[in-house]
Amino acid sequence: xxxxxxxxxxxxxxxxxxxxxxxxxxxxxxxxxxxxxxxxxxxxxxxxxxxxxxxxxxxxxxxxxxxxxxxxxxxxxxxxxxxxxxxxxxxxxxxxxxxxxxxxxxxxxxxxxxxxxxxxxxxxxxxxxxxxxxxxxxxxxxxxxxxxxxxxxxxxxxxxxxxxxxxxxxxxxxxxxxxxxxxxxxxxxxxxxxxxxxxxxxxxxxxxxxxxxxxxxxxxxxxxxxxxxxxxxxxxxxxxxxxxxxxxxxxxxxxxxxxxxxxxxxxxxxxxxxxxxxxxxxxxxxxxxxxxxxxxxxxxxxxxxxxxxxxxxxxxxxxxxxxxxxxxxxxxxxxxxxxxxxxxxxxxxxxxxxxxxxxxxxxxxxxxxxxxxxxxxxxxxxxxxxxxxxxxxxxxxxxxxxxxxxxxxxxxxxxxxxxxxxxxxxxxxxxxxxxxxxxxxxxxxxxxxxxxxxxxxxxxxxxxxxxxxxxxxxxxxxxxxxxxxxxxxxxxxxxxxxxxxxxxxxxxxx
Ligand code: ACM
Numbered sequence: 240x241x242x243x244x245x246x247x248x249x250x251x252x253x254x255x256x257x258x259x260x261x262x263x264x265x266x267x268x269x270x271x272x273x274x275x276x277x278x279x280x281x282x283x284x285x286x287x288x289x290x291x292x293x294x295x296x297x298x299x300x301x302x303x304x305x306x307x308x309x310x311x312x313x314x315x316x317x318x319x320x321x322x323x324x325x326x327x328x329x330x331x332x333x334x335x336x337x338x339x340x341x342x343x344x345x346x347x348x349x350x351x352x353x354x355x356x357x358x359x360x361x362x363x364x365x366x367x368x369x370x371x372x373x374x375x376x377x378x379x380x381x382x383x384x385x386x387x388x389x390x391x392x393x394x395x396x397x398x399x400x401x402x403x404x405x406x407x408x409x410x411x412x413x414x415x416x417x418x419x420x421x422x423x424x425x426x427x428x429x430x431x432x433x434x435x436x437x438x439x440x441x442x443x444x445x446x447x448x449x450x451x452x453x454x455x456x457x458x459x460x461x462x463x464x465x466x467x468x469x470x471x472x473x474x475x476x477x478x479x480x481x482x483x484x485x486x487x488x489x490x491x492x493x494x495x496x497x498x499x500x501x502x503x504x505x506x507x508x509x510x511x512x513x514x515x516x517x518x519x520x521x522x523x524x525x526x527x528x529x530x531x532x533x534x535x536x537x538x539x540x541x542x543x544x545x546x547x548x549x550x551x552x553x554x555x556x557x558x559x560x561x562x563x564x565x566x567x568x569x570x571x572x573x574x575x576x577x578x579x580x581x582x583x584x585x586x587x588x589x590x591x592x593x594x595x596x597x598x599x600x601x602x603x604x605x606x607x608x609x610x611x612x613x614x615x616x617x618x619x620x621x622x623x624x625x626x627x628x629x630x631x632x633x634x635x636x637x638x639x640x641x642x643x644x645x646x647x648x649x650x651x652x653x654x655x656x657x658x659x660x661x662x663x664x665x666x667x668x669x670x671x672x673x674x675x676x677x678x679x680x681x682x683x684x685x686x687x688x689x690x691x692x693x694x695x696x697x698x699x700x701x702x703x704x705x706x707x708x709x710x711x712x713x714x715x716x717x718x719x720x721x722x723x724x725x726x727x728x729x730x731x732x733x734x735x736x737x738x739x740x741x742x743x744x745x746x747x748x749x
Pocket of ligand 1: 534
């Protein structure tokens with residue numbers, strides 16, 4: 240009863256029972272992860288060894304499998320976790336945790352629990368290479384410790400990307416050594432929608448190195464997003480010279496919506512972007528850097544004499560072409576660092592950005608267009624992957640931005656639909672859920688919006704083959720016992736309960 244459902248499961252006779260004398264065998268870096276996962280709840284030492292009075296758990300790598308694939312064999316006296324790479328062994332371990340009673344997920348021993356694993360052979364591999372969760376830490380800051388917990392939850396569900404939306408109109412969360420005012424000024428806003436309460440916070444570079452390393456141990460790549468050239472009010476509040484009217488001081492945004500402040504077109508501003516990208520690439524080692532590009536109004540460029548002068552210098556005939564020019568410059572900067580650009584699908588609207596990976600959010604058809612234009616695509620349309628939307632049409636759901644995406648809608652959805660040819664379909668590298676935090680002021684709220692819908696998206700991203708929603712809902716009902724053991728503030732399937740409806744934000748809740 241595993242989520243995401245494995246590719247092939249063949250039940251066998253009998254059980255393996257984890258006991259005080261169970262031993263581990265295999266390379267140290269693999270057995271350490273097994274000991275860390277199974278030791279705290281069982282209280283067993285799980286030493287490395289070969290004596291096998293209470294059975295043996297073996298881990299190894301078989302390079303004939305793809306790196307994230309695994310074969311898990313549970314026999315009465317032996318468990319084998321064989322991965323194509325360390326990631327595959329890690330995913331075998333996530334499956335093993337789900338074959339044990341939910342108490343295995345607790346961090347203290349559970350007296351009287353029998354640690355039985357039904358004998359089985361599981362052969363499993365992911366459908367997509369990009370299985371992501373996005374978190375907007377710009378609208379409401381999520382403290383580092385909570386971020387680590389959310390990463391642990393992603394790992395349990397075999398996600399391999401955390402897309403961290405680090406900059407917003409309402410807050411800049413990335414510590415820059417070169418531009419300290421970005422966090423000194425830009426990480427705090429005076430209030431939120433008139434609540435009179437300052438809100439802020441940022442990650443130091445040391446914090447982010449820790450987040451990256453914690454995620455990497457769980458085979459999750461953190462993809463940072465620095466949203467450019469729109470959604471930059473916090474940056475312009477810190478450094479007015481980045482904006483289109485440097486004589487005007489603006490504050491970090493205190494309300495929501497699409498905001499007209501955008502970066503100006505000066506070479507010094509592109510130097511700023513290059514400097515920030517340089518700092519970001521030092522901390523985030525992954526191939527991809529997300530440059531946003533969503534919701535970038537042209538009003539300020541149209542209204543600025545200096546922007547029009549720059550357009551003439553640059554040979555740009557129409558303000559609508561500016562974002563394309565800007566994004567291609569960013570792409571060139573990333574290429575100097577050996578990195579690839581990801582952007583929201585608006586970056587396709589202003590001329591091509593060769594080599595860009597397109598993050599389709601405004602609708603499935605945006606991803607189809609990008610795939611047809613030869614881009615790799617992450618399919619994340621608002622319906623059903625925006626988890627800041629309501630989870631039902633009940634009137635006792637906590638307030639959200641609007642829209643509805645139920646757990647069933649998420650499960651039923653397919654990132655590769657009939658209109659894509661086989662070749663276009665291969666351009667779809669994966670899918671991702673998005674949690675925007677306008678109305679999610681605390682990590683408790685983020686958990687409420689993420690789970691259990693993330694369980695469904697995990698299966699969409701991981702599992703190949705036909706779907707069976709009834710089977711999924713049965714497995715999900717059982718899986719919620721695991722989320723209970725972890726203390727996750729998920730939305731119960733039968734609807735919100737008062738204590739689960741939201742966090743401790745000062746704002747009155749619906
Ligand atoms: C977005 O939702 N503005 C990407």
